[in-house]
Amino acid sequence: xxxxxxxxxxxxxxxxxxxxxxxxxxxxxxxxxxxxxxxxxxxxxxxxxxxxxxxxxxxxxxxxxxxxxxxxxxxxxxxxxxxxxxxxxxxxxxxxxxxxxxxxxxxxxxxxxxxxxxxxxxxxxxxxxxxxxxxxxxxxxxxxxxxxxxxxxxxxxxxxxxxxxxxxxxxxxxxxxxxxxxxxxxxxxxxxxxxxxxxxxxxxxxxxxxxxxxxxxxxxxxxxxxxxxxxxxxxxxxxxxxxxxxxxxxxxxxxxxxxxxxxxxxxxxxxxxxxxxxxxxxxxxxxxxxxxxxxxxxxxxxxxxxxxxxxxxxxxxxxxxxxxxxxxxxxxxxxxxxxxxxxxxxxxxxxxxxxxxxxxxxxxxxxxxxxxxxxxxxxxxxxxxxxxxxxxxxxxxx
Numbered sequence: 001x002x003x004x005x006x007x008x009x010x011x012x013x014x015x016x017x018x019x020x021x022x023x024x025x026x027x028x029x030x031x032x033x034x035x036x037x038x039x040x041x042x043x044x045x046x047x048x049x050x051x052x053x054x055x056x057x058x059x060x061x062x063x064x065x066x067x068x069x070x071x072x073x074x075x076x077x078x079x080x081x082x083x084x085x086x087x088x089x090x091x092x093x094x095x096x097x098x099x100x101x102x103x104x105x106x107x108x109x110x111x112x113x114x115x116x117x118x119x120x121x122x123x124x125x126x127x128x129x130x131x132x133x134x135x136x137x138x139x140x141x142x143x144x145x146x147x148x149x150x151x152x153x154x155x156x157x158x159x160x161x162x163x164x165x166x167x168x169x170x171x172x173x174x175x176x177x178x179x180x181x182x183x184x185x186x187x188x189x190x191x192x193x194x195x196x197x198x199x200x201x202x203x204x205x206x207x208x209x210x211x212x213x214x215x216x217x218x219x220x221x222x223x224x225x226x227x228x229x230x231x232x233x234x235x236x237x238x239x240x241x242x243x244x245x246x247x248x249x250x251x252x253x254x255x256x257x258x259x260x261x262x263x264x265x266x267x268x269x270x271x272x273x274x275x276x277x278x279x280x281x282x283x284x285x286x287x288x289x290x291x292x293x294x295x296x297x298x299x300x301x302x303x304x305x306x307x308x309x310x311x312x313x314x315x316x317x318x319x320x321x322x323x324x325x326x327x328x329x330x331x332x333x334x335x336x337x338x339x340x341x342x343x344x345x346x347x348x349x350x351x352x353x354x355x356x357x358x359x360x361x362x363x364x365x366x367x368x369x370x371x372x373x374x375x376x377x378x379x380x381x382x383x384x385x386x387x388x389x390x391x392x393x394x395x396x397x398x
Contacts, residue, residue, distance in 0.1 A: 333381070
């Protein structure tokens with residue numbers, strides 16, 4: 001055969017196996033219905049097919065492919081239509097002459113072309129729907145056509161079960177994520193209620209961390225580390241940066257003024273307390289990327305680039321990137337926020353102080369990124385500004 005003849009040859013019709021493969025990969029009921037609509041008619045040799053869904057005691061004719069309109073979009077009580085009979089009795093129905101069968105609502109069929117039909121339940125043990133095939137002339141469907149429809153219905157049943165399982169797993173995963181997020185915020189808020197910070201402090205700092213991390217990645221800085229997934233982990237973990245403050249005595253944590261040397265030494269232990277608390281969670285829950293990042297942030301966000309920070313005196317690249325990002329976010333928020341013991345600093349002044357800290361307090365490369373996106377920090381602070389600062393005495397940020 002010539003190449004031209006080959007190019008004009010019709011494409012082969014889809015087989016039942018092709019449809020079964022397509023149904024197996026479906027991730028939604030709409031995909032299942034579409035696959036059946038597009039293939040079942042040619043596979044059965046029928047003049048029309050319908051896909052019926054069981055819907056709270058009703059038969060919902062969800063889709064169809066036919067030589068003329070049938071009942072697409074309409075709903076009928078299960079006891080008054082043949083699709084309902086097939087589902088309620090959990091067995092296929094073959095009717096050669098619809099007008100000779102009392103189970104057929106003849107008034108509903110007279111405006112249509114239908115004279116013969118096969119109706120097969122989807123999932124016979126507990127039907128969730130039915131697939132109907134219709135012929136315009138009185139017709140006894142072949143055993144092969146009936147078998148094809150039953151295979152299609154069985155495959156659609158498996159596909160719908162898989163979709164329901166997939167959807168339930170997705171819902172469970174989403175619920176677990178929401179629960180984890182709620183626990184994180186509750187833990188973070190516990191630390192904040194004992195400190196002088198407001199709830200918006202943790203929301204601002206996590207937004208600052210994400211903005212700084214995204215900007216660093218866009219500039220090719222720490223690109224291998226700062227994947228989209230890691231940036232999301234940083235965002236979710238940031239609220240736990242001061243979780244260790246739950247272990248600091250009130251006489252230190254809430255002191256309305258400068259701490260003396262002994263008090264400051266106690267305050268500095270909050271970074272190690274936070275590390276131990278998260279390590280304890282890892283011991284019981286197993287190590288996860290989230291807990292690892294949360295631990296790094298809690299433990300190292302008070303380290304300094306020049307090695308003069310705490311708790312370990314890490315220097316330069318010894319400090320995890322997560323801690324370096326959090327350091328800038330936390331200091332900026334402390335500078336611009338009003339507290340009972342101080343007024344908030346102007347944005348430009350705070351930016352100047354962080355710029356001065358490049359190479360001493362902060363990673364100079366991250367300071368360059370911060371300076372490039374400083375207006376975004378200002379916008380976040382304004383968006384999440386503290387409406388009314390709690391006037392109870394509290395200690396400064398340390």
